[in-house]
Amino acid sequence: MSNEVKTAPENNEQYSLNDDRRVKVLSPGMLVAKRFIRNRLAVTGLIILILMFAFSFIGGIVSPYKQDQKFYRTDIQTKDYAGIIKNDEYRYLVADEAFTGPVQAQSLLASMKGESEFEYRDVKYSVETVNDGLYNVYLGGKLLGTATKKIVSSSTSNEQFPFDFQYNALMAEAEGKNSFTDGAGKTYTIDEDGIVFDGETEAAYVSEYIVRAVMGDIFLSRDFKNQLIDAVEAGQTEFVFKGEDGVEAEYRLKYDAAAKAWDVKQEIDTTVFDTYSAPTKQHWLGTDRNGMDMLTRLMYGGRVSLIIGFIVVFIETIIGVVLGGISGYFGGWIDNLIMRIVDIFYCIPSLPIIIIIGAAMDAANVDPKIRMLYLMLILGILGWAGVARLVRGQILSLREQEFMTATEACGINVPRRIFKHLIPNVIPQLIVYMTMGLGSTIILEATLSFLGLGVRFPFASWGNIINDVNDVFVLTHYWFVWIPAGVLLLLTVLAFNIVGDGLRDAFDPKMKR
Amino acid sequence: MRKFIIRRLLQSIIILFFVAFIIYALMRCLPTSFIEAMARQKSMQPNSKSYEEWMQQLTAMYNMDGGILIGFIRWLGNVIRLDFGDSWRWTIPVTEKFKEVIGLSFIMGVISFFFELIIAIPLGIIAATKQYSKTDYAVSIIALAGISLPTFFFASLLKLVFSVKLGWFELGGVVSRDYPQLDAFGQFLDRANHLVLPIVTLVVISMGSLMRYTRTNMLEVLNADYIRTARAKGLSERKVIYHHAFRNTLIPIVTIVGGSLPGLFSGALITETLFSLPGIGFISYVSEVSGDIPFTMFYLVFLAVLTLLGNLIADILYAVVDPRVRIS
Numbered sequence: 001m002s003n004e005v006k007t008a009p010e011n012n013e014q015y016s017l018n019d020d021r022r023v024k025v026l027s028p029g030m031l032v033a034k035r036f037i038r039n040r041l042a043v044t045g046l047i048i049l050i051l052m053f054a055f056s057f058i059g060g061i062v063s064p065y066k067q068d069q070k071f072y073r074t075d076i077q078t079k080d081y082a083g084i085i086k087n088d089e090y091r092y093l094v095a096d097e098a099f100t101g102p103v104q105a106q107s108l109l110a111s112m113k114g115e116s117e118f119e120y121r122d123v124k125y126s127v128e129t130v131n132d133g134l135y136n137v138y139l140g141g142k143l144l145g146t147a148t149k150k151i152v153s154s155s156t157s158n159e160q161f162p163f164d165f166q167y168n169a170l171m172a173e174a175e176g177k178n179s180f181t182d183g184a185g186k187t188y189t190i191d192e193d194g195i196v197f198d199g200e201t202e203a204a205y206v207s208e209y210i211v212r213a214v215m216g217d218i219f220l221s222r223d224f225k226n227q228l229i230d231a232v233e234a235g236q237t238e239f240v241f242k243g244e245d246g247v248e249a250e251y252r253l254k255y256d257a258a259a260k261a262w263d264v265k266q267e268i269d270t271t272v273f274d275t276y277s278a279p280t281k282q283h284w285l286g287t288d289r290n291g292m293d294m295l296t297r298l299m300y301g302g303r304v305s306l307i308i309g310f311i312v313v314f315i316e317t318i319i320g321v322v323l324g325g326i327s328g329y330f331g332g333w334i335d336n337l338i339m340r341i342v343d344i345f346y347c348i349p350s351l352p353i354i355i356i357i358g359a360a361m362d363a364a365n366v367d368p369k370i371r372m373l374y375l376m377l378i379l380g381i382l383g384w385a386g387v388a389r390l391v392r393g394q395i396l397s398l399r400e401q402e403f404m405t406a407t408e409a410c411g412i413n414v415p416r417r418i419f420k421h422l423i424p425n426v427i428p429q430l431i432v433y434m435t436m437g438l439g440s441t442i443i444l445e446a447t448l449s450f451l452g453l454g455v456r457f458p459f460a461s462w463g464n465i466i467n468d469v470n471d472v473f474v475l476t477h478y479w480f481v482w483i484p485a486g487v488l489l490l491l492t493v494l495a496f497n498i499v500g501d502g503l504r505d506a507f508d509p510k511m512k513r
Numbered sequence: 514m515r516k517f518i519i520r521r522l523l524q525s526i527i528i529l530f531f532v533a534f535i536i537y538a539l540m541r542c543l544p545t546s547f548i549e550a551m552a553r554q555k556s557m558q559p560n561s562k563s564y565e566e567w568m569q570q571l572t573a574m575y576n577m578d579g580g581i582l583i584g585f586i587r588w589l590g591n592v593i594r595l596d597f598g599d600s601w602r603w604t605i606p607v608t609e610k611f612k613e614v615i616g617l618s619f620i621m622g623v624i625s626f627f628f629e630l631i632i633a634i635p636l637g638i639i640a641a642t643k644q645y646s647k648t649d650y651a652v653s654i655i656a657l658a659g660i661s662l663p664t665f666f667f668a669s670l671l672k673l674v675f676s677v678k679l680g681w682f683e684l685g686g687v688v689s690r691d692y693p694q695l696d697a698f699g700q701f702l703d704r705a706n707h708l709v710l711p712i713v714t715l716v717v718i719s720m721g722s723l724m725r726y727t728r729t730n731m732l733e734v735l736n737a738d739y740i741r742t743a744r745a746k747g748l749s750e751r752k753v754i755y756h757h758a759f760r761n762t763l764i765p766i767v768t769i770v771g772g773s774l775p776g777l778f779s780g781a782l783i784t785e786t787l788f789s790l791p792g793i794g795f796i797s798y799v800s801e802v803s804g805d806i807p808f809t810m811f812y813l814v815f816l817a818v819l820t821l822l823g824n825l826i827a828d829i830l831y832a833v834v835d836p837r838v839r840i841s
Contacts (some may be wrong), residue, residue, distance in 0.1 A: 041650065041653070041654075082675045234718045340524075340527075342529050343524075344528055344531045344535070345815040346820070347528055347529070347820050347821060348532055348535060348536065348813075349813055349817065349820075350818040351782060352782075352797065352801055352809070352812070352813055353536070353539065353813070353817070355798065355801045355802065356539070356540065356543070356801045356802075356804075356809065357539075357543070358800040359544035359801065359803075359804070360544055360804070363544070363550070363804075364544040438660060440658075443661070444665050446663050446665075447663060447664065447665060447783060451662075451783075451786075461535055463663075466663075466665065466666060466669070469594070469665075469669045472684070473674055475669060475672060475677065476673065476677045479673075482666075482669065483670075485801075486663065486666035486669070486670070489663055489666060490658070490661055490662055490663065490666065493660075493661035493663070494657055494658055495660040496661075497657045497660060497661050498657055501653075503656070507639070
């Protein structure tokens with residue numbers, strides 16, 4: 001074989017005129033291929049298509065991520081956590097109901113003036129100032145209540161202590177004692193920091209700072225409060241505190257001059273779905289609404305779009321060729337019947353019908369996988385009329401030609417005559433029609449998915465990826481979510497159309513450059 | 514000719530009958546319906562009847578008791594008397610809702626159709642006269658790109674560029690918020706402003722096929738014998754193309770343009786939905802999704818009528834425009 005090739009050019013002139021080796025024989029298929037390759041636009045389209053297929057089918061394998069793999073990122077969540085006020089106003093602890101608001105106000109005036117007695121509504125009260133942050137009010141030797149700048153708070157919960165406990169603790173703290181007994185006769189110890197111990201365990205503390213949690217269900221531990229107070233006194237604006245559950249969080253302090261209070265904000269690292277993150281090295285096209293890798297979604301989406309396109313066109317072609325072939329070959333009442341059915345299917349508005357069925361499938365919660373199957377079936381059943389018309393038209397003219405008379409004379413049976421001799425002659429037109437049909441089917445599928453009535457999550461399709469653009473914020477801020485999908489869709493459909501166009505020209509021997 | 518038209522009309526009526534029946538049967542066969550949703554909602558309310566009772570009452574109220582066949586015959590009987598019933602979703606007579614929204618769709622259709630014609634036909638002819646030139650390739654690619662562009666993607670791009678980035682046009686809707694305060698001319702401008710992007714979308718999406726059709730037919734005409742004769746006669750190229758060739762190209766173009774005239778009433782579902790314009794396309798979409806049988810039936814049959822009418826007009830025009838064609 002290789003010998004022949006080598007020697008052929010040298011002995012060229014020795015071959016006779018009708019020698020097969022002199023003339024280059026090209027089959028009709030090769031002629032078509034040659035004409036097609038000469039069309040630069042069509043070849044570009046073909047290259048785009050090959051790239052698209054590689055992207056969709058090989059890309060999914062190469063991609064390190066899975067179609068529905070979700071990604072997370074840690075996000076710093078800042079929330080209002082607590083507030084702290086250095087108390088420089090008196091708070092009143094009421095032991096007896098007679099210690100009403102006006103009496104409290106009068107007692108304050110008396111205490112400020114340094115008086116030990118005051119009169120309100122003809123009743124005499126006496127004031128006993130302990131230090132400049134604490135005084136007691138008596139009515140006829142009976143303790144009415146206490147005014148204090150320091151607060152007694154529980155170390156373990158948000159509960160309020162009874163008056164006796166608070167009073168005794170405050171007095172002990174003010175007088176520098178190291179133990180006191182509460183109303184029930186229980187003895188507590190108190191240290192110089194104002195911390196009250198019940199035996200060994202810490203029960204409460206006395207402090208001039210009021211720390212309250214923003215949320216009612218959060219309990220601020222003593223340690224936290226201590227550290228917070230230290231931070232406030234040292235003038236720090238932030239500190240780190242490790243809670244009992246071991247979670248370390250950063251806290252920021254901000255002084256609010258109007259309220260004379262510090263707002264404490266907690267900053268916790270939380271794990272959230274990595275939604276709509278901009279393109280990075282890990283995610284070349286960023287991530288989508290569900291925190292999935294956009295590029296991988298596009299690959300799998302392309303797979304779905306292309307497969308759906310092919311299957312739908314396949315269904316259309318099968319139905320169309322069989323019915324169109326029968327109709328064209330037999331003619332008569334069969335032809336009439338089938339053509340009227342074609343007319344009816346031509347007349348049924350397909351997009352609204354698919355929308356109705358899609359909405360019904362939504363309501364019935366059809367599984368996304370089965371839904372995809374239904375979608376392909378419906379698109380195929382609604383789209384075959386065009387193929388049937390094309391095939392019938394071609395066969396009508398072909399069956400009158402001599403080669404068909406020859407098949408009849410040879411006694412070939414009817415199905416063989418139709419499918420072996422007539423249909424192959426329609427194939428060029430059919431291929432062109434199918435190529436163009438692939439483009440329009442992909443657009444139709446994308447449109448449906450865009451409306452949310454086609455392919456559904458978790459499956460990706462180029463149409464339902466663009467669906468996110470319905471959110472105006474995505475439209476304006478996250479180009480990488482919808483523009484790549486749209487460009488891929490446009491390129492694929494355009495390539496199918498260009499290739500179909502090129503094939504039409506290539507199949508038509510009358511077309512000359 | 515008259516015989517042909519009468520036969521086609523009779524044929525169309527039979528086709529329409531079957532189309533209507535298929536659509537009706539399909540809508541009735543769906544697993545869930547408007548009535549079920551309504552009954553569920555009603556039975557949720559406190560102190561209400563049970564779902565089954567509501568279902569029974571509503572089905573009777575909406576005339577949906579009885580099978581598909583009885584329901585269809587009932588519907589058909591009303592339609593023959595031109596009564597399309599009341600829309601469930603919009604709670605007014607179907608025809609009234611239709612009248613309300615068809616105007617906007619028709620105006621959009623006419624304007625975009627006009628632009629489509631004045632852009633596509635000249636470009637198609639230029640491309641054909643300069644076959645295989647750069648212009649031809651450019652036109653071919655524009656035409657193919659127009660056909661290949663997904664409406665929703667193109668509309669979103671337009672929105673991003675012209676509404677969001679440049680701020681020239683509104684994102685959607687028919688009128689702005691300050692519409693009532695504007696004077697008559699301002700109101701007109703405001704409405705026009707809202708229609709620019711939808712119309713651009715429609716024109717770009719639909720002009721491709723007409724452009725290609727024009728080009729193909731012009732090429733065919735340019736290869737005809739009488740063009741060679743005209744050139745041989747020594748006529749100028751201008752006269753050959755615009756006098757002899759163009760007139761003959763008009764035959765198929767007029768046919769197809771005439772055939773697409775009824776389509777002006779069909780509305781543009783995707784474009785109207787994307788720009789939130791209450792035209793027939795958008796309203797029908799909402800009706801379809803909510804399972805409103807009377808309105809959907811009316812609209813789908815209306816679309817089928819438009820298709821049949823378009824085919825008929827095209828066939829008649831074909832015979833009228835081209836004296837060589839005689840239909841029997």
